[in-house]
Amino acid sequence: MNTNALNIKPNEPGPYDLVIANGRVIDPETGLDATRHVGIKGDRIAAISATPLQGTRTVDATGRVVAPGFIDLHAHGQELPATRMRAYDGVTTALELESGLLPISDFYADVAKEGRPINYGASAAWTYGRITVMEQGAQPPLPPPDGTITWFDNAFAYTGWQNTLATDEQVTQILNWVETGLKEGGIGIGINGGYAPGYGRKEYYALAQLAARYDVPTFTHVRYVSVIEPNSAFEAIEELISLAADTGTHMHLCHLGSTSGCDVTDCADLLRKAQERGVRVTTESYPYGAASTAIGAQTFRNPNWMAQRGVKSYSAVEYDGQPMTEASFNALQQSDPGAIVVLHFLEPETDPADQKLLDTSVLYEGAAIASDAMCWTDSQGNLIQGDVWPLPTDAFAHPRSAGTYARFVRQYVRESQKLPLLEALRKTSLIPAQVLEKSVPQMRGKGRLQVGADADIVVFDLNTITDRATYVEPAQTSVGVQHLIVNGEFAIQDGQLLLQSLPGRPVRRPVQV
Numbered sequence: 358m359n360t361n362a363l364n365i366k367p368n369e370p371g372p373y374d375l376v377i378a379n380g381r382v383i384d385p386e387t388g389l390d391a392t393r394h395v396g397i398k399g400d401r402i403a404a405i406s407a408t409p410l411q412g413t414r415t416v417d418a419t420g421r422v423v424a425p426g427f428i429d430l431h432a433h434g435q436e437l438p439a440t441r442m443r444a445y446d447g448v449t450t451a452l453e454l455e456s457g458l459l460p461i462s463d464f465y466a467d468v469a470k471e472g473r474p475i476n477y478g479a480s481a482a483w484t485y486g487r488i489t490v491m492e493q494g495a496q497p498p499l500p501p502p503d504g505t506i507t508w509f510d511n512a513f514a515y516t517g518w519q520n521t522l523a524t525d526e527q528v529t530q531i532l533n534w535v536e537t538g539l540k541e542g543g544i545g546i547g548i549n550g551g552y553a554p555g556y557g558r559k560e561y562y563a564l565a566q567l568a569a570r571y572d573v574p575t576f577t578h579v580r581y582v583s584v585i586e587p588n589s590a591f592e593a594i595e596e597l598i599s600l601a602a603d604t605g606t607h608m609h610l611c612h613l614g615s616t617s618g619c620d621v622t623d624c625a626d627l628l629r630k631a632q633e634r635g636v637r638v639t640t641e642s643y644p645y646g647a648a649s650t651a652i653g654a655q656t657f658r659n660p661n662w663m664a665q666r667g668v669k670s671y672s673a674v675e676y677d678g679q680p681m682t683e684a685s686f687n688a689l690q691q692s693d694p695g696a697i698v699v700l701h702f703l704e705p706e707t708d709p710a711d712q713k714l715l716d717t718s719v720l721y722e723g724a725a726i727a728s729d730a731m732c733w734t735d736s737q738g739n740l741i742q743g744d745v746w747p748l749p750t751d752a753f754a755h756p757r758s759a760g761t762y763a764r765f766v767r768q769y770v771r772e773s774q775k776l777p778l779l780e781a782l783r784k785t786s787l788i789p790a791q792v793l794e795k796s797v798p799q800m801r802g803k804g805r806l807q808v809g810a811d812a813d814i815v816v817f818d819l820n821t822i823t824d825r826a827t828y829v830e831p832a833q834t835s836v837g838v839q840h841l842i843v844n845g846e847f848a849i850q851d852g853q854l855l856l857q858s859l860p861g862r863p864v865r866r867p868v869q870v
Contacts, residue, residue, distance in 0.1 A: 366808040368404035373397055373412040374845065380418030380816060383779060384806040385425070385787040390779055395423060397812045400845040405808055416850075418816050421839055424782050425806045426475075426813035427762045428789035430576070430641055431455050431611055431727035433506055434758055435464075436742040439733055440473045440861070441854055445834035446762045446824075447785075449813035449843050450476035450803060450864060451730070454576040455611040456509065457482030457547025459489075461538040463504030465863050471743075472859030474848040475841075476813070480547035480576055481538025483564060484509065484518070486531040487553055491518040506732055507740055510695035513653035520555035520655075528560045532567055542865040544797055545573040545609075550580045550593075551616075554655050561596070565604040573796040573866070574607040574639075582656055583665035584620040591617070594624050598631040601638050609792060610640040612729055614718030615648040618702045619667045621717045632723070639792050641727035642718035644765045646703030646711060647828070649731050649755035652676070652686070653694025666702055675699040677736065677753055678829045696738055697731055699755055699828060719765070720775060725789045728761035730754070733832070746856060752832035760824025763835035767823050778819065797866055816840040 365387065373396035382393035382405060389405075396404035396412060404410055426449025434440070435453050443451050457480035458464045464479050485502045492499045492515050499515060502508050512518065523531060535546055546568050550556065568575045579593035586592065594610060594617070601608040610616070610628065617624035631638055652674075656662060663669065672680040676689060676698045689696055705712040718724070733741040736751040757764075762785055769776045776784075790804025802811040815838060822837025841849035846860035 368396070368406060368808055369398060371396060371404065371411050373403055373410055374399065374414070375842070376410045376412030376415040377418050377423055377814070377816065377840075378409065378415055380421050380423035382423045382806060383782055385779060385783040386805045387807065388779065389806070395806070395814070397842070397845050400812055402806065402808055402810050402812050405806070416816075416840060418839070420818070421816050422778070422819050423806065423814060423816050425786040425804050425810070426450065426815045426841065426843065427785040428804055429728050429730065430609075430725055430789050430792060432730040434730045434732040434754065435468065435477055435479070435506070436732060436740065437471055437473060438741050438745045438748055439730065439758065440475050440477065441746060442733070442748070442759045442834060443730065444474045444841050444848050444854060445838060446760060447815040447817060447835070447838050447841065448475055448762060449815065449841065452477070452544060452864060453479040453547075454544060455547055455578050455729070456484065456506070456549045457538070457543065457576070458504050458506070459485035459502045459534060459538050460504050461541035461543040465542065465865060467504060469863065473861035474854070474859055475843055475861045476864050477861055478544050478864035480545045481535045481543030482547045482549070483531065483535055484547070484549045484553055486534030487523070487556070488512045488515070488518040489534060490527050490530045491521055491523065510651060513651050513694040519553045522555060522557050523560055528563055531560070532563055535564065536567060537870070539571050539573065539866070540869040542868045544793065544864065544866060546575045548575050548577040551578040551582055551656060552654055554580045562600060562604070565600045565606040565608065569604050569606045574609050574792065576609045576611055578611050579616055582616050582618070584618045584667045585665055590620060591624055591627065594627055598627070598636055598638055602631070602636045605637065607637040607639070610638060612642060612727070613640045613721060613724060614642040614715060615702065615729070617718070619714055621714050625717055625721055639723070639725070640721065641725040642721060643726065643728055643757050643761050644715065644719050644768060645755070645757050646705040646715055647699050647701045647755065649697060649699045649729070649757075651694060652690045652696050652698045657690065666700065668700070668702060673701045675701070675828060693738060697734065697754070716775065719769065723788065724784065725792060726762065726765050726784045727789070728757045730758040730761070733758065746854075748832040750832070754831050756824070756826035756828055756831045759826035759831060759833060760835050763822050763837060764824035766819070771819060797864060799864060812842055812845040814840070814842040
């Protein structure tokens with residue numbers, strides 16, 4: 358191992374504020390995997406030693422894995438209860454990048470007032486700008502965006518922004534909204550194209566050009582998610598690749614698996630060939646065979662939607678843990694188009710062929726693991742937010758909102774042994790940091806367990822780490838995380854969430870306004 362090439366720093370002298378002793382320390386960048394002692398000073402890792410270290414506080418990690426905290430590039434649930442659920446899953450940084458938010462300044466200010474146990478951040482949301490511009494004059498009037506996901510959910514009561522081609526003047530106005538978000542520190546541009554597939558190619562091209570000008574990534578839910586042509590996921594991924602090649606923009610494809618469904622083999626091959634040619638495209642996936650979105654989304658508006666998604670019955674859609682019928686589906690879509698449902702597009706638990714398809718996306722070389730975690734709602738569909746803990750028993754979200762990372766480690770490392778732990782940690786920690794580090798300097802200190810890196814650390818038991826969230830009972834925390842350290846402070850200690858500990862910090866590009 359050439360540690361000089363990685364600019365490995367020497368240990369700082371002690372004593373240390375906190376020592377994690379005797380753990381199996383793994384750094385996915387250098388390949389370190391050995392029993393070591395980790396010394397922390399303030400919010401940074403100050404020493405990694407083969408010999409014991411002295412600290413003000415010491416925790417014994419014998420028999421535990423000590424790794425860089427998991428980084429989630431795709432986390433819609435940014436509310437305090439949602440981030441507490443993520444902490445139990447080993448996540449130290451959760452970012453809302455696919456959809457994004459606007460105004461960016463409002464989002465960061467609101468979260469900072471309340472505090473979070475883990476790091477947080479968001480991209481500048483194209484859909485928020487598009488909704489605002491395309492729904493001018495709508496009745497009843499749509500209020501201006503307020504930096505929350507609730508505003509976006511409420512916009513599903515309007516359809517002009519989803520299907521209407523923007524004029525040149527409207528495109529300019531939309532881009533102005535997005536650019537303001539970038540100037541306010543947004544982490545790239547969120548392009549939720551699947552929710553507004555009526556956008557024009559020139560509008561998409563202009564977004565990529567804007568991203569290239571600011572040298573930031575785009576995070577795209579592609580225009581189509583169908584497994585049949587025309588208007589297929591394959592076509593939409595091809596569109597993204599072409600745009601990345603034409604503009605030189607780094608374009609990140611969100612949730613490869615749920616985008617391409619049973620066509621994932623061909624879609625993954627298309628993406629891999631583009632990467633081999635040097636096109637700046639990256640991707641992510643999650644270890645579930647079910648997606649989740651608003652019932653009013655365009656994916657459910659086409660009369661042929663079941664064939665497009667590769668499902669045979671309305672029962673593939675669940676609401677509040679219960680399979681739907683055609684009648685209940687249509688009624689809910691009419692009465693509450695922003696209601697969140699779960700769509701089972703694969704059945705990996707019962708069908709080995711579906712498991713193989715899921716593996717194609719999850720094991721895709723160089724892909725990050727990202728949860729697509731949803732917001733939590735109660736049985737009335739109300740957003741659960743504020744200082745609420747534990748979640749109420751009727752809390753609902755896709756189980757990926759609670760268990761993505763524990764499930765990934767359990768299934769792919771411990772049980773099936775399809776991945777070595779070191780490679781799994783590349784996908785949960787290092788690769789997500791690398792996706793962002795060129796445009797977000799602070800990410801260069803995350804995703805690694807090295808001297809000088811941020812003290813965002815997860816300590817877990819490889820033999821017991823397990824997801825407990827299910828489609829019927831999703832509000833169950835993962836187990837097996839012994840300690841979660843965020844910016845040098847405990848968010849979870851001895852397996853227990855510290856409710857008064859809110860060490861999370863904003864992940865944000867430099868503000869230019």
